[in-house]
Amino acid sequence: MSFSVGDKAVHPAHGVAEITQIEERLIGSDKIDFYILKLVNGKAGTIRVALNAVDRVGLRQVMSRKAAKTVLEELSKDEMAVTSQPWNRRYREYTEMLKSGSPIKVAKVLRDLAKVRSDKGELSYGEKMEQARKLLITELALARRVREETIERDIDKILN
DSSP, rough: OOTTTTTTEEEEETTEEEEEEEEEEEEETEEEEEEEEEEEESOOEEEEGGGHHHHHHEEEEEEHHHHHHHHHHEEEEESOOOHHHHSSHHHHHHHHHHOOOOHHHHHHHHHHHHHHHHHHOOOOOOHHHHHHHHHHHHHHHHHTOOOOOHHHHHHHHHHH
């Protein structure tokens, strides 16, 4: 997969970023090209991804409008994606799902954690839930061409 300067891309661990430049660096005796990405969700900093490592890293295009609809439908389902016991095994599975960068898997994590929160009140997975939520909101807003606040309201309506 290749990107151009100005394109938006999704990094599995960091979310949506804009390709600000393509930079060549000398590493040892090899010249390697890197995408320089600036995060769009308000986090400061840049990320470098070697062009030859895009697939391994999981850098991908922003989901389509159709995919965004599928993700929102996934949030609405009345099922649990992870049913493993004990809690530390579930935590590991949720972490792996988030690392995958798949919007569907991220939606499943968010859906599961919202159900756990409503069933048990307190949530020891609060940080994971917030991470999943932020990753989805930014990308869904871009895909649907709406403000992030609109997506937040939609997600809250679905999960509550």
